Every structure is written in C-alpha cells, then in structure tokens.
Amino acid sequence: MKPSIHKSLFRSLRIWKLYFIISFKYFAAYKLSSILTILFSLIFLVGEILSVDVYYNFEDVINTWDKNSFYILLGTFNLMVYLYTFLFEIAHDEFVLKIKYGDLDFDLVKPMDSQMLSSIQRVDYPSLFNLPIPIWLVYLGVQGLSLNVTIIVFTMYIAMVLVGVFLIYLTHQCAVACAFWFTDSSNITTLSSQMVQLGSRPMQVYPKAIQFGFSYVIPFLLCTNLSVDILKQEFQMKNLMILLFGTCIFFFLVRVQWNLGLKRYASASS
Numbered sequence: 001m002k003p004s005i006h007k008s009l010f011r012s013l014r015i016w017k018l019y020f021i022i023s024f025k026y027f028a029a030y031k032l033s034s035i036l037t038i039l040f041s042l043i044f045l046v047g048e049i050l051s052v053d054v055y056y057n058f059e060d061v062i063n064t065w066d067k068n069s070f071y072i073l074l075g076t077f078n079l080m081v082y083l084y085t086f087l088f089e090i091a092h093d094e095f096v097l098k099i100k101y102g103d104l105d106f107d108l109v110k111p112m113d114s115q116m117l118s119s120i121q122r123v124d125y126p127s128l129f130n131l132p133i134p135i136w137l138v139y140l141g142v143q144g145l146s147l148n149v150t151i152i153v154f155t156m157y158i159a160m161v162l163v164g165v166f167l168i169y170l171t172h173q174c175a176v177a178c179a180f181w182f183t184d185s186s187n188i189t190t191l192s193s194q195m196v197q198l199g200s201r202p203m204q205v206y207p208k209a210i211q212f213g214f215s216y217v218i219p220f221l222l223c224t225n226l227s228v229d230i231l232k233q234e235f236q237m238k239n240l241m242i243l244l245f246g247t248c249i250f251f252f253l254v255r256v257q258w259n260l261g262l263k264r265y266a267s268a269s270s
Contacts, residue, residue, distance in 0.1 A: 015112065019121050041130045045078060048200070049137065065202050068144030069228055075137030076227045077200040080164035082127045082134065088169050090122035092176045096189070099179040102266060115258050119173065138231075147231055160227040163247060167220045168196050170247075170254050177254070180261030199224035219246035 052074060056067040065073075095118050098104045107118045142149060149157075175192035178185040195218065203211050203225045214221035222243050229235035 015117070015120070019123065035126075041082075041127070042133070045130065045133055048074060048078075063202065063204050065204070066145075068141040069232070070141075070202070071137050071144070072141035072228045072231060073202065073224060074200060075134040075139075075141065076161065076164070077224050078134035079131065079138070080161055080168060080199070080224070081196070082131050083161070083165045084168040084172075085127040086124050087165070088119055088172070089127075090124050091119050092172050092189075094122065095119075095176050096179045096185060099265070100183070104265060108262075114262070115173075115255070119169070142231060145232065147233075149231060153230060153233060156230050157227060160223060160230055163243065164199070164220065164223045164227070167218070167223055167247060167250070170250050171196055171218060171220065174254050174257060177257050177261050180264045196220065216242065216246055218250055219243045222246070 052067065052070050055070070095104075098107070098118070104114075104118070107114050110117055171192050172189070175189045176185065178188045182188070195214070198206065198210065198214055199220045203215070203221055206214075206221070211221065216222075219242065222239060226235055226239055226243060229239075
C-alpha cells in the first residue's frame, strides 16, 4: 500500500528540517568561508545598484522605465536569486558530482521523490545575510513611486517571487541534469546562470527573440518584469496566465528530462 500524500509531505519536511540543521553545522564550522561569501555577494550587489545610478545620471526615464521601477526590478531579481541560492544551489552543485561518480544511489533508494531529495540536501545560510539589501531596494522603489501596496497586491507580489525562485530552480535543474548525458556539463550550467541574469533588466532592452523566448518558453524574464507591474498595479491578466502556463510546461519538461536521465544513470556499483 502506497503512503498517502500527507505522510509523504510530512516525511519530506522532516528530512528537509534535518538538512537545515546539518547545513547550519557546516556554516558554523567554516565561518571565514561564509563571511567571504557574504562579502563578495554584497560587493557585487552594491556594484549593480551603483550601475543603476549611472544609468539615470542624466535621464529620469529610460525607455518608459524610471529609476524607482528599476530599483524594484533589481531588488526583486536579487531576492529571487538569493532565495534560490539559499534553498537549492549547493545541492545542485553536488548533484553533478553524484552523477559523475555514480553516487546518486543513496537518493534513489529513499522513500521520497528522488529529484526533490537531490535538490534539498544542503542550504546556503550566508545568502540569507544579503536578503535585507534587495528588500530595501524594493521598499525604496515603492516609496519613491508612492505606491499603495494593499494586502492583495503584496500577496500577489510574494507569489511572483516564489514563482521566480521556482523558475530559477527549474532552469538550473535542467542544466545540471544534463550530467546524465555529458561528462562535463559545466558550460551548460554557466549558460543557465547567464540565462537567469536576463531577468535583472527590463524586458524592453532585449531583442524581440529573447523577449519571446524568456516570456513564453522559459518565462523568467516575464516573471521579474511582471512583479514590478503587480506592485504598480499595472499588470495584465493575460501576462499572468502566460507566466503560469509557461511555468507548468517548463516543470513538465524538466520532469520528463529527469525520468529519461534516470534511465541512463549508471551507479558506482554497476
């Protein structure tokens, strides 16, 4: 008899809680490395903020985008990235090594979805220390535009952030799963990171082909831009439906890729 969905969910949450505790011990054991990670991430983010000030040094509006809207976009994008980094990045990095050395067996024999289990085995606590800056950026943009953020608008915005985190996860999951087919998939994972970076800029700055591909195929660019529109209460329901539909299709394709990859997997003992 198969366990119920509720039992599987509670089991997954208990396992995730255990990995949170283990990851915190890693964080406590390697304090200097964690501090350097926080510092370099902070420097990079401050550089991005200063670049926005340079963009708007002579113009108040660039291609319909004002400075405060850009602050919201940049803050939202980095909020998504840091949450992904906290939850999934280390596990994704380790997953490639599991495939390379045939060590995925331990995940496959557990009474839990193997893709989920392989994705949650480590969290990155240093990334949490950088979250206040993107949150402050979003707040700065909202205050600068004098936006009236209601409970409904705030809830929709948080939902968009979570969808964005999920899309980043799917993008990187698709890239690292290529290790089932390629011995060295580092170029593919680098490409996925560059694809994610597209979401840090307004949609209008890209050629039509990129706008289409990252709005309808991998809708991450649409997600970050739509988050700004939601806070400004200027979003179109059509774009929201496109985003949700595209996310579901992308998730389905990643699941198909995972199942096909498992058929090619060879363990260390085989």
